[in-house]
Amino acid sequence: MIRIQAEPFDPAAELAKLAADGAGAVVSFTGLVRGEGDAVHCLELSHYPGFTEKAVAEIAEAAKARFGIDRLVIVHRYGRLAPGEPIVFVAVAAGHRRAAFDAVDYLMDRLKTGAPFWKKEEGPAGARWIEARPRDLRDAARWSEDFHAARN
Amino acid sequence: MARILYFGRLAEIAGGGETNVALPADVDDTEKLRGWLSETHPALRDRSVRIAVNQIVAREPAAIADGDEIAFLPPVSGG
Numbered sequence: 001m002i003r004i005q006a007e008p009f010d011p012a013a014e015l016a017k018l019a020a021d022g023a024g025a026v027v028s029f030t031g032l033v034r035g036e037g038d039a040v041h042c043l044e045l046s047h048y049p050g051f052t053e054k055a056v057a058e059i060a061e062a063a064k065a066r067f068g069i070d071r072l073v074i075v076h077r078y079g080r081l082a083p084g085e086p087i088v089f090v091a092v093a094a095g096h097r098r099a100a101f102d103a104v105d106y107l108m109d110r111l112k113t114g115a116p117f118w119k120k121e122e123g124p125a126g127a128r129w130i131e132a133r134p135r136d137l138r139d140a141a142r143w144s145e146d147f148h149a150a151r152n
Numbered sequence: 153m154a155r156i157l158y159f160g161r162l163a164e165i166a167g168g169g170e171t172n173v174a175l176p177a178d179v180d181d182t183e184k185l186r187g188w189l190s191e192t193h194p195a196l197r198d199r200s201v202r203i204a205v206n207q208i209v210a211r212e213p214a215a216i217a218d219g220d221e222i223a224f225l226p227p228v229s230g231g
Contacts, residue, residue, distance in 0.1 A: 115230025118160030131227040
């Protein structure tokens with residue numbers, strides 16, 4: 001299940017839906033808006049309706065195929081968010097823990113670098129746009145064929 | 153008319169994030185569109201800005217025509 005929404009959500013309630021279905025392992029990740037001390041008052045996310053949903057669905061399908069999982073939840077917010085609010089939630093149910101851990105790790109790396117959202121941070125110094133950082137790109141590259149070929 | 157959408161930092165550069173434009177007759181692909189629009193908005197020349205035509209990321213240069221929805225997409229940051 002994938003939801004791209006402006007409304008707040010409750011990560012515990014999302015997790016309970018997935019865990020209720022008899023899986024052997026459920027792993028979840030919740031991303032919160034960082035406050036960076038008092039440097040961030042608000043985060044504003046925009047998306048491209050239709051296009052964003054399709055791109056996130058493609059990332060989800062890739063994770064399902066790669067890790068042999070069939071049940072996952074992705075919730076991603078857009079609009080104005082305050083520090084501390086959940087911005088993204090990813091959970092995966094699998095037969096065993098390794099696939100579930102890996103799938104969530106993979107999904108977050110791919111969402112960070114490939115999900116069509118644009119973030120503007122507002123703070124006392126004004127507003128600035130945030131783009132994927134080199135660290136995010138390196139994390140996502142861990143899953144590429146080349147990386148595994150080099151490591152193995 | 154073509155519908156042009158601007159996201160992220162470009163929404164501010166190009167004002168409002170959305171415009172309908174009459175494409176000049178010789179602007180018939182994404183490369184020429186970049187050239188034409190970047191006379192006013194140089195940031196659109198930046199190769200890190202991808203273009204989607206009718207919600208599909210284009211392999212440039214891609215053909216464009218009246219009636220298309222053309223989106224300029226700066227690097228993304230989900231999560």
